[in-house]
Amino acid sequence: MTYLRTMIGIGLGVAALALTGCAGGPTAGDQPGIDEPAAVVDSPTATLIVHGMSCPLCANNVDKQLLDVPGVSGVNVDMGTGEAKVKFMPGAKVTKQQLADAVDKSGFTLAEVRVP
């Protein structure tokens, strides 16, 4: 019993330590498809291609995070295509980096930012 506990404890500890150094997940700054991340989006709308939105409740995370970005007035997510269409307030100065950060905080993967 004690031996079993010790072995399980060691196993869990080793697994956690081994993975600690592997936690470098994707960050918004190095998402593919985002050129000029610091540039202000010079358009009333932008379309983000987001991957991993596998369920409606999950996708709502993307809405919430994007709506928290100052200057964003509306978000419409198409779960089929992964498109999150973002509307900006008139005169808003939102950068691609801010949009990328919001998707990152939502826990999903940003594949592309399209500005018409």
Place this chain on the structure above:
Amino acid sequence: MSPACALLFRPTAKAAPLAVGIALLAPAGLAFGQEATNTPAATQPGVGKWYLRERVQYIKLGDDPSPEDRDIDKIVATTALTYGITRELSTTFTLPLTLSFEDPASSSGTDTEFGAGDASLSLKWRPFQWDLNPVDSVRLAFFGGVEAPTGTGDLGSHSWDPFAGVVFTSILGRHGFNQALSYKFNTGGDEFNTVAGDGPDDALRYDTSYLFRLDPAEYSADTTAATYLTLELNGLYETNGDNEILLGPGILYEARTFALEATVGFPIVQDVDERPETDLVITLGFRVLF
């Protein structure tokens, strides 16, 4: 990331069938969006967001090995509140409230008890996430925490019990798979306890769930909700030799801000001598993201 880690976790074309294979073959189960009722999952709310989950369970226990030979019915309402700390890390506080009815064979009366069970505080860390396309995703998370001795009377173990586990989630089109394995070090516990996995012996939980998205068949811009059929296998092995597996078919309705769920669990494997056997578990649940 080191080369070794990259080899393990970097998404590659060769890794795809491997990941799918692991998802299909992993020995036991686990997720919040596509998360079944009684099986953990490698999902969590976004940074700074809260996820509240309420579950009400009716649990019928029988074949009590204690001298009282009790028939036991319980109604357990469990509140779980999860907060997204970072993209990969979340914390969850869980508190069960229990109303218990015990009918000892030796008397005609019913003993009723109401109170809190053991609260727990845990962390979930998701080091691996591979979002393959707009819908499909493969994720791995570790979790650990401690159960505090907040339970009153016979409703808690009266001890600090640490636990740790791992969960794997894969969502591929209309199909979701979750596998979880966790171990709880019970440092106290009553030999005549009535809470499965809460006695004086350690508890190994092994859970698997499958979710099939019934509707819609394909997501679109008009999708505001989804309905899933769920099937769970929830296993509990205790180091005293007791082993029990419950089969739980259920249904999950998930809208953009909330979800409703219902599951019926009944035993398909039962080798239990040290505590009452689980005859039936009916679960109704509600989840909300805010």
